[in-house]
Amino acid sequence: MVNFLIGRLASLLVSLIAASVVIFVVIEVIPGDPASYMLGLNAQPDTVAALREQLGLDAPALQRYFAWIGGLVQGQFGISYTYRVPVAELISDRLWISLPLAVYALVLSTLIAFPVGIWAAARRNSPADITVMGATQLGIAVPNFWFAMLLVLAFSITLRWFSAGGFPGWQAGLFEGVKALTLPAIALALPQASILARVMRSSLLETLGEDYIRTARAKGLSRRQTLWRHAVRNALIPVLTIIGLQFSFLLAGAIIIENVFFLPGLGRLVFQGITQRDLIVVKSVVMLLVFAVIMVTFIVDIAYAIADPRLRRQR
Amino acid sequence: MNTPLRKLAIAVLLMGAASAMPALAQRTDINVGMVLEPPILDPTAGAAAAIDEVVYANVFEGLTRFASDGSIQPALAESWDISEDGLTFVFHLHDGVRFHDGTTMDAEDVKFSIERAQAEDSTNAQKPLFAGIVSVEAVDPLTVRFTLSEPNGNFLFNMAWGDAVIVAPESAADNATDPIGTGPFKFVEWVQGDHVELARNPDYWGTPVRLEKATFKFIADPTAAFAAMMAGDLDAYPNFPSPETLPQLGADPRFEVIVGSTEGETVMAMNYNSPPLDDIRVREAIAHAINRQEIIDGAMFGYGTPIGTFFPPSNPDYVDLTSLSDYDPEKSKALLADAGYGGGLTLRFALPPVATYARRGGEIIASQLRAVGIETEISNLEWAQWLEQVFHGLDYDLTIVSHTEPFDLEIFSRPDYYFQYHNEAFNQIIADLAFETDPAKRSALIKAAETNLAENYAAVFLFQLAKTGVANAKLHGLWENSPTQANDLTAVYWEE
Numbered sequence: 001m002v003n004f005l006i007g008r009l010a011s012l013l014v015s016l017i018a019a020s021v022v023i024f025v026v027i028e029v030i031p032g033d034p035a036s037y038m039l040g041l042n043a044q045p046d047t048v049a050a051l052r053e054q055l056g057l058d059a060p061a062l063q064r065y066f067a068w069i070g071g072l073v074q075g076q077f078g079i080s081y082t083y084r085v086p087v088a089e090l091i092s093d094r095l096w097i098s099l100p101l102a103v104y105a106l107v108l109s110t111l112i113a114f115p116v117g118i119w120a121a122a123r124r125n126s127p128a129d130i131t132v133m134g135a136t137q138l139g140i141a142v143p144n145f146w147f148a149m150l151l152v153l154a155f156s157i158t159l160r161w162f163s164a165g166g167f168p169g170w171q172a173g174l175f176e177g178v179k180a181l182t183l184p185a186i187a188l189a190l191p192q193a194s195i196l197a198r199v200m201r202s203s204l205l206e207t208l209g210e211d212y213i214r215t216a217r218a219k220g221l222s223r224r225q226t227l228w229r230h231a232v233r234n235a236l237i238p239v240l241t242i243i244g245l246q247f248s249f250l251l252a253g254a255i256i257i258e259n260v261f262f263l264p265g266l267g268r269l270v271f272q273g274i275t276q277r278d279l280i281v282v283k284s285v286v287m288l289l290v291f292a293v294i295m296v297t298f299i300v301d302i303a304y305a306i307a308d309p310r311l312r313r314q315r
Numbered sequence: 316m317n318t319p320l321r322k323l324a325i326a327v328l329l330m331g332a333a334s335a336m337p338a339l340a341q342r343t344d345i346n347v348g349m350v351l352e353p354p355i356l357d358p359t360a361g362a363a364a365a366i367d368e369v370v371y372a373n374v375f376e377g378l379t380r381f382a383s384d385g386s387i388q389p390a391l392a393e394s395w396d397i398s399e400d401g402l403t404f405v406f407h408l409h410d411g412v413r414f415h416d417g418t419t420m421d422a423e424d425v426k427f428s429i430e431r432a433q434a435e436d437s438t439n440a441q442k443p444l445f446a447g448i449v450s451v452e453a454v455d456p457l458t459v460r461f462t463l464s465e466p467n468g469n470f471l472f473n474m475a476w477g478d479a480v481i482v483a484p485e486s487a488a489d490n491a492t493d494p495i496g497t498g499p500f501k502f503v504e505w506v507q508g509d510h511v512e513l514a515r516n517p518d519y520w521g522t523p524v525r526l527e528k529a530t531f532k533f534i535a536d537p538t539a540a541f542a543a544m545m546a547g548d549l550d551a552y553p554n555f556p557s558p559e560t561l562p563q564l565g566a567d568p569r570f571e572v573i574v575g576s577t578e579g580e581t582v583m584a585m586n587y588n589s590p591p592l593d594d595i596r597v598r599e600a601i602a603h604a605i606n607r608q609e610i611i612d613g614a615m616f617g618y619g620t621p622i623g624t625f626f627p628p629s630n631p632d633y634v635d636l637t638s639l640s641d642y643d644p645e646k647s648k649a650l651l652a653d654a655g656y657g658g659g660l661t662l663r664f665a666l667p668p669v670a671t672y673a674r675r676g677g678e679i680i681a682s683q684l685r686a687v688g689i690e691t692e693i694s695n696l697e698w699a700q701w702l703e704q705v706f707h708g709l710d711y712d713l714t715i716v717s718h719t720e721p722f723d724l725e726i727f728s729r730p731d732y733y734f735q736y737h738n739e740a741f742n743q744i745i746a747d748l749a750f751e752t753d754p755a756k757r758s759a760l761i762k763a764a765e766t767n768l769a770e771n772y773a774a775v776f777l778f779q780l781a782k783t784g785v786a787n788a789k790l791h792g793l794w795e796n797s798p799t800q801a802n803d804l805t806a807v808y809w810e811e
Binding site for chain 1: 352354355361362363435436437438439440441442443491492506507508509510532533534535536538539542543545546547548668697698699700702703704706707716718720726731
């Protein structure tokens with residue numbers, strides 16, 4: 001087990017270093033100078049030079065790379081070129097919107113998908129199943145930003161129950177915060193719930209065809225008891241994998257929904273960073289996301305190894 | 316009726332009453348929509364128009380200021396004396412002006428602010444505004460003497476820019492994130508990516524503002540901006556990004572559509588020195604191929620005024636020179652044939668990321684040029700790419716940008732500017748204009764400069780951007796025009 005752990009840790013470190021080099025190089029290659037972007041069309045060349053020096057853009061690339069990595073290791077992400085505040089502060093502010101939004105959307109999608117998927121699987125080929133399959137197909141096909149606009153039209157413009165967007169900040173209270181995230185979370189949850197419901201259904205159908213289900217039925221359990229006691233639990237494994245993937249997508253990929261509801265989330269931070277050439281923000285956020293994904297993979301690997309001894313012995 | 320139901324009915328009634336109450340009370344807050352978020356809040360350290368749109372006249376003040384009609388008004392300086400030779404300006408400051416942190420604003424702060432902007436390591440985006448200032452002396456706490464190297468007819472105008480506001484040595488370094496000015500509003504909070512909040516400054520030296528709270532919300536997406544207006548999340552959106560929805564908003568009695576003028580000349584630059592555009596016949600041919608009204612209608616939903624030179628039609632010194640470049644495809648073809656391009660011509664067309672005038676306008680222009688035999692290779696660029704490739708690299712044939720700075724004729728005289736316009740006569744006019752202080756002579760020089768640009772086809776002058784805004788019909792005192800990019804809220808109030 002120790003050897004396995006050391007092996008996994010070493011590969012984790014190598015992946016992180018490789019990722020940091022790739023991110024740094026890609027960002028170096030992007031054309032465009034943050035200083036000239038900030039100073040606009042009437043600035044004089046010496047003013048741009050002064051700002052470049054102030055931002056530390058003049059140092060050689062290798063030196064800047066190590067300064068960046070050195071800072072990251074100590075938890076210091078540097079100062080944003082455009083906002084002039086610490087990047088760590090920007091990221092944590094945004095994370096306090098993106099993270100709850102992702103969790104909220106995921107909870108909603110799970111709450112919708114599980115019952116619907118199980119219900120459809122239990123009534124395979126019935127009109128109910130066909131309706132669910134049709135509805136989820138539609139849910140996947142409808143672009144979530146368009147669905148978001150419909151939500152705004154109905155609940156903000158016509159009914160005036162919700163703001164059309166924006167985020168008042170958690171200091172305005174838990175209720176206000178959750179309320180502001182409700183429409184975006186619904187818009188994000190719909191396609192995810194559709195995917196999840198279909199995965200749930202097909203996974204459950206597969207499990208229901210297994211021998212042990214027949215055995216359970218032969219032992220005298222009712223259809224219902226077999227479904228809940230034996231089938232659903234075993235069918236959950238692929239569903240949980242999908243949920244894991246969806247979570248990382250929701251965390252970083254909600255950018256279009258963030259734009260529709262003008263939420264200051266992580267996705268929009270990266271997007272703004274790229275257009276304004278706030279490269280230090282882009283580098284750090286991308287690196288952070290890479291770190292998160294690699295850590296999740298690492299934890300999953302460990303969990304698999306604990307669950308399945310065969311994996312440990314292979315190493 | 317049983318008890319729980321009755322309780323519920325009472326609760327519903329009470330809730331209804333409670334939600335109706337704020338509508339009766341006089342409102343003293345405002346939510347203003349903006350497309351772009353300012354990167355920082357220090358107007359003396361960045362070019363982004365969004366900085367001034369939040370802080371100009373609200374948080375920071377200069378010696379002079381722009382009024383809505385573009386005229387120059389006293390601000391921190393209550394009056395000034397100009398010497399006979401035009402080389403000395405003595406400003407008399409208002410007494411009892413304090414910065415938001417409680418420190419006094421006096422002549423030393425003025426001296427500090429100007430010297431900071433002029434310094435070697437200054438990051439002031441409009442540094443040329445301060446170029447002719449030789450010295451600034453604090454004569455006494457309320458008197459400042461400026462000495463210029465040569466007379467400057469624009470001096471009071473220059474001092475009205477957001478880049479020339481007065482800051483305090485104690486707080487200047489932190490103004491980017493915690494702006495401390497002398498204005499009628501003080502900074503409260505900035506939730507990056509979402510909003511900036513200002514509150515009334517109770518110790519303001521001048522007429523106190525009637526609003527108690529002002530919140531600027533950043534909503535770039537046109538659909539989201541429309542939804543936010545319709546849902547009542549915003550009270551005003553002075554530069555509304557969705558002109559196609561203005562008729563719908565205008566028809567709604569809750570809103571008023573405000574259409575005004577701006578200082579934004581939308582120009583299609585032609586790389587003046589690079590063949591074939593160094594040939595005046597080719598430039599003139601391109602100018603005659605363009606149908607301005609079609610661009611205004613197609614790209615700007617009809618908002619905008621055709622211009623024939625680099626000057627706003629709202630200015631009394633504007634000369635209508637559109638006839639020099641009127642829409643005449645036959646003339647255009649003849650000029651091209653004369654220049655040796657009768658068989659056709661291909662030009663590169665760089666479009667910055669402005670959905671309206673650049674991207675939509677660019678497509679329309681490309682089809683108009685195709686009609687006279689000029690093919691274009693369009694490349695859509697981000698601003699950072701545009702700055703590097705077009706603005707600094709001069710690697711382009713055609714591009715479109717709206718220049719929104721007030722009175723910026725002189726950029727055509729800059730040798731390294733991306734227009735690449737080099738014209739001795741024009742440079743002489745600009746040099747004379749800088750010294751000239753007599754209004755009549757200034758007017759004549761400005762008109763000569765306008766004519767020079769139009770006659771030499773220095774660029775294709777398309778149209779003046781309109782300021783298209785929308786506001787709650789009960790809101791009064793917003794700027795109708797845009798002499799500088801600002802959302803001056805000092806005179807704004809809600810109807811009783």
